[in-house]
Amino acid sequence: MNTATIVGRVGSDAKENFKSFDSGKIKTNFSVAVNRWDAKTKSEVTDWFRIDVWDKQAEFASEYVKKGILVAVDGTLMNNRWTDRASGEEREFFYINANNIRLLGSRKDNESTEAVF
Numbered sequence: 001m002n003t004a005t006i007v008g009r010v011g012s013d014a015k016e017n018f019k020s021f022d023s024g025k026i027k028t029n030f031s032v033a034v035n036r037w038d039a040k041t042k043s044e045v046t047d048w049f050r051i052d053v054w055d056k057q058a059e060f061a062s063e064y065v066k067k068g069i070l071v072a073v074d075g076t077l078m079n080n081r082w083t084d085r086a087s088g089e090e091r092e093f094f095y096i097n098a099n100n101i102r103l104l105g106s107r108k109d110n111e112s113t114e115a116v117f
Helices: 055-064
Strands: 004-010 026-038 043-054 070-083 090-104
Touching: 004 090, 026 055, 043 055, 043 070, 055 090
Parallel strands: 043 090
Antiparallel strands: 004 026, 004 070, 026 043, 070 090
């Protein structure tokens, strides 16, 4: 089963990457910072995740998902592979295709955001 759940702070407004396609589909993406403890360095480390969102959730995200707010994201871990044209090297990029986004924290924390999807 391929599922991923993360909780962290949004790194960029979702509306900055909002796209509408000729097919009628819409998409946006944003980044989420998640802190974890690194036992080797005995310090907190931040991992960044790219979140892709489609259709109705993309509309929701573009309106309410803003830099700095706390979110929980449920989705599927995906990857994109390609050959770099300049170097000829194989590249791979991982991201989360969101199924559900929840805004966390108080209304004050989320700047009066009242909707939950």
